[in-house]
Every structure is written in structure tokens, then in C-alpha cells.
Amino acid sequence: MGRSQAMARERDDRFGPAADDTGCPILHVDMDAFFVSVEVRRRPELRGLPVVVGGIGRRGVVSSASYPAREFGVRSAMPTARARALCPQAVFLPPDPPAYAAASRTVMRILQDATPLVEPLSLDEAFLDVAGAARLLGRPVQVAALLRHRIATELGLPCSVGVAPTKFVAKLGSARAKPDGLLVVPAGLVREFLQPLPVAALWGVGERSAEALRRVGLRTVGDLAHAPIGQVRSAVGSAAAEHLHELAWGRDPRPVDPELVEKSVSAEVTYDTDIADPLAVRRTLLALAGRTAGRLRASGQVGRTVAIKIRLADFRTVNRSRTLPNPTDVAREIFATAWSLFRALAPADPIRLVGVRVEGLGPADGAAQQPALGAPAHGWRDAETAADAAAARFGPAAVRPASLLAGGALTRQSSVARGARTRGEDSVSQGGDSGGPG
């Protein structure tokens, strides 16, 4: 995505749809400007225009920008205010997470028609292993073309697909194919494909590692591949060094794992102005607990550990977590823990951002709920499930805790931050709200 823009734009025939896909069973399917595409689908008059989806408050952040908007330099994760300055004529839209989640489900369903080996990375991208689809659907390139065709015609959404022998090369391939393209990295050309790229193209190399590698003279993947391992170690430490060295030679043994599910669910809010009032934070925590619990229930999961994230006015960020005696998907319990953590922290300085995260996830079905002694037979969980049903019918504002009425903590603070997906090794541990830049 963002990174792909820096890469060569010319379509190279060596990597075109006619290239040899033998030994390339891995597909990386990545939706193009996903949130924007979903918006454009329901408002066709926006097609071809610069469109930006993002927080529209004072401190909102761009979640997704259409390709025409990107022409003006608009990028995801950029402050919306900056995007406005770069491209004042763009259409700015607030995010509609339920719509994106629904669209995501339809995409994943089409992918799962091809193979059960689908590993969703986030709302808008997934890995597939199509080795087993050969007899039914054909070679990997044919499967990739079929999926692109179905997603475009049935859902009206563009996507790009990378076909490669390994996951991370497939991901680089889809990035290079964007927008609305298909790219094959034949097994015999992996090194030629990889080694001219900057080291930052490798999974697990962020800005700091890239800088550290650059300092020891390693700028491209090829430099890294041919460098003595000691030189790489001195830059990034020994564990990362071995791993990067393997990646630089195109070796990535990780299989596509459909069981790899979210490791945490989180939601956070950046205030339009820093706040010092603990009661305002309390309302925010209540709303965020409701949101995380709702998503846990929607995905059929329960979590054991509740964490809060507090960013102070000076950008110092504090995280606190506590493991519950029993896993939960109940907003009231998540809130009680989050509020207790916040009170223990009692930050003296004004607060810029508040987040709630639930980790240690497990499946809720068949799972066991440990009610409290003396709890009514129909407890908070039932009440919240009923609220879910009401919200599904009448909209998210249908049922809310009383302290969130009259403007509600979250509606006033319009900028609902969508945490950026980690680019590193752990990028599969999607933060829940992190749909990732579309």
C-alpha cells in the first residue's frame, strides 16, 4: 500500500499474468483503498474523485484515500487537517466501520469459495494457499484472476493480488500490482524481484531497523542478503538478523494458517482537545468497553486480559493491563477493570488519547460463562446481547448506558482513531479496530 507507491510503477512482463506460476501456491489478496471503495460503491458519483475517509475532527487521521487523492500526496495515517491542506477539493467522509466489516465478510466469503486455507490479515487483506484448488479452479494465476473478477463483478470492489512461493513475497507482489492488478513472482525470479528493493520492504523492518541497517551500509534487500550475518547482527540484534537474512533470500517457511485469528480487540479515542476530567475519561472508557465487548460478541470470542492505553498531552503513552479471573465479553466487566486500572494510574496531566484493549482471546462458543454468586439468571451479558440485537435493528445509538446519552462520549469526539496495523512480524495480531489503511 503506502510503500508500494515508492516502488517501480512500470509493469514488468517477467512478473505479468503470463509468468510461470509453478511452485507459487500463495496468494495475497489486498483490497484497493478499501474504505473509500466501499463508500464509492454506494455513492457512484464519487468515482474518480479525490475521496478521503478518516476522522473529521480536529485531530482526525486519514484511514483511507482514493488514488486520485493520493495524487495530491494524501496518505493513510496522515492527520486529516494535513490532507485537507494538500487536497482541499477532496470529499472527506467519516468512517463507517459496520459497512466496512460487512463488505469485508462478503470478500472473505468469496475467498473461502476458492480454498478453506484463507488467513485474513485484517478487514481488507488475506493470504490464500491455493495449491489444493488446482483441479477445481486451475493454476494459481487462474485462481487469482477468477477471484479478482468475482470481487469486481459481484461486489463492485477493486483489489490487487500477488502470486508467489511464500507469504511475504506474495504480499510484496500485491503491493507492486496496485491498483487493480495481478502480479506473479515466479519461483525462479524471487531473488531478482526482492534484492533491488529497499530493506524496509522486508517484514519486520520498520523505520528504526531500516535506519540501523543503513548505518552499517545495508540499503537494499540484496545488500542484506550478501552481507556477513555478523554485520546484520550488529545492526538489528541476533534474533532479527537470522530472520531477515532468511527473508532476504526469499525464504519464509510460514504456512497460510486459517486458525490465525485476532489476538486482541481494541478501540481508542483521540480527544479533540486534551482533557483532565476523570469523569469524562470514565465515560470514554465506558463507551470503549461497550465497543470492544460488542466486537467480541460479534466475533464469538471472549478475552482474559483487559488493558488500557493512555496518551498524555506530551505524547507519553502509558499501558496498564490486568488479567481477569474468568474470560469475558461483557462490557460491564471490561469497563470495571479499565476504570480500576485508570484510577490506579491517576495521571496528573491532561489526556490526549484513551484506548481499551482486550487480549488473551478464545472462542466463546461452547464456552463457559462463570456467573457470579447471586447474579440474576439473566445478567449483564444477556442485557448486552439484547442491546446488540436492538443495535442491529435500530442502529448503534438504540441502546446505550445512561451516562453516554446526551451527546454520548464518542459522538462528540468525532475522531475515532483506527490504530494502524503493525507492520512487523506480529502484523497478524490485528488490533481490533485496526482495519488498516484501505
Added chain:
Amino acid sequence: MKFRVERDALADGVAWTAKGLPARPSVPVLAGVLLRVTDNVLHLSGFDYQVSSEAEVPVHADADGAALVSGRLLAEITKALPGKPVEVAAIDAHLELTCGSARFTLPTMPVEDYPTLPALPERAGTVDATKFAAAVAQVALAAGRDETLPMMTGVRLELNGPSLALLATDRYRLAVREIEWQPDQPEVSANALVPARTLADTAKTLGPLGGELVIALAAGAAEGMIGFAAGDRRTTSRLLDGANYPAVRNLFPASHTAQARVPVAALTEVVRRVSLVGERTTPVRLAFSGDGLVVEAGGTEEARASEATEASFDGEEPMTLAFNPQYLLDGLSALSEPTAVFSFVEPGKPAVLAPATEEGEIVPGYRYLIQPIRVVR
């Protein structure tokens, strides 16, 4: 300050005063143990503003005086010393400790910076130390460990005339033990919510000493402090705010529709074995019927285990309940009698565990209430 002391007496006294000291104290002196010698007695003190501990140890003193040293370090050193008399001397800013041919030099902290320990509150009465320690152990295991509900991390002591009741619950199970004690005022009626961990540590150390344990409680609940003293040891602890402690005794059902009697040791082993297939909170299912008891864990897709064991069941219908295995094992471990009696109302309602003799006769004084897990299908 200079004295000679028996190694065991010193090690025990230091261990008692150093046990609750914070690893990262708000002020450095609070990580210290204060040694003060007067009249051939060594007074040891430890204090972290929540809990204070003191001990007295007879010594041969060459010179009175005081020194403040790291409690953890001193406790580890004294524990590791050979069984020989220990010579201790404060020299300049150091404490010198010699035992046999081992010699230690520890830095000291300024004694004048050390806070004054709270006085022991007014004496309320006495209790048999061994019985009290056993009762605390039976109850403290049901207390919460989760600071989200601070009230649940305490053991509630209810002093009513000659009866001393201990209660603790983490909301999922509730343990109640009633024992006798000797109040100084026969009509006493008071209660106190004591941090469970502090109480358990105190009882564990004072119980084996035997004899009488003095319970000291500040007269007004507002004072918020409790004290315990036995032999030459004493401790004080701040109380938790228990003003809104729920009326948990009401949670015990008034009657039951079925009862089962199971040997404690056998059931403990079965539950331990069967619960190996699940996570910590994966329920174990107990199916009681006229044929006995079947314990099961695991689901259809995952690993499964089941085992039958003997049980006598008295009820119209078979009774199947699911429990958090640790909650069940905690209850069984606290029974201190050979037989466990389960009393049931219905599968979704809390079950009561009570200890009974070999013949199945309930031994009054202890009850453990446990909320079954609801299995959603």
C-alpha cells in the same frame, strides 16, 4: 550496637519482620528492617505504611543501639547462615555480621529517617493460634486477587460474642468458617475486613507457634487497623473499607433438593486428572446419580477426559453441574475431613460443600459455596 544471638532466633525474627516489605518502596528506608537493642533484647521492626511487623529476640548485648539495613538482604543472609552463634555489630555506616568463619558487611540507612510504627490497637480478645491459622487458610483461598474489586481481596472477620466468623469471596465462591474465641468483652460485636494475603501470611507464621493469639481491633471502625500478637511477635495491618460488604451469608440456599457424599482424597485426584485436558478455566462436569459420580472435561473437538468415582447420592433426579476446576479443588482442599458433602438446589444454582466424617456426618463450622459454570451450547 553490638550483640551475640542464636542463629535460628535471629533468622526467624528477621524473616517475620521482612516478609511483607515492598520490593520497590516509595521511600528507601521502608525496604529496611530496624534493629534496636536495649536490655539484652533485640527489637526488630518492618513497616510499609500498610502493614507493620515486630519481633523480639533475646540477645547478649555488649552495647545498646540501633541500625537500619535492607530487610530482604538481611533475611536471605540470616536464613543461609550456619547453625552457630551470630555476632552483630554496627560500625560507622555498616552492619557487621559474623557467624563461624562467615563475615558480612552491610550498608546501613539513617535510623532517624525511619517512621514510627503504629501502636497495637486495643486488645479485643484471644484465640487459639493453631485453630485460627487453620481457619484463615480455609477461607483466604476464596478471596479475590483482582484489585478491580478491592473489597473482595479481604477476609471479613465477624466478632460476635464467643463466635469468630471468617468470610471471603471473589464473587464466584464463598468460604465461611466459624470458630470460638475468647473476647475480652462478652457482648462484643465488631467486624473487620483484613487484606487476605496479609492475614494468610500472618496466620501461617503465628499458627505453628501455638498458644494464644491476641486479636487487637481499633474501637471505632474509622481507625481502620487490626493487630495480632503471639509470643514475641506482633503485626498490625490497615483494614480494607468493608462498609458496603454485601450480606454474603444470604447467598447460602435455605434448603437443598439433593445431596452427594464423596471421599475428598479420591475426588481431588479425579478432578486433577480430568482437568488436565482443559485450560485453567475450562469447566469440569460432575454428573451425580444413583450409580455414583462421573467427572468429565473437554469438548467434542478438543481433548476429552472422563472418570467415574464412588459417591453416594440422595436425590430424586440425577444432578449434573459444571465447575471451574480450581474453585472446586480449592473447596475440597479446605475441608479437612475425609468426606465432602455437596448440597444442591438445581444445576444452575450454587452448590454447598461441607466437610463430613468418614461415615458422612457433617462437621459444622465450615461451608464453601460455589457457583456453577453455565455452559452455553
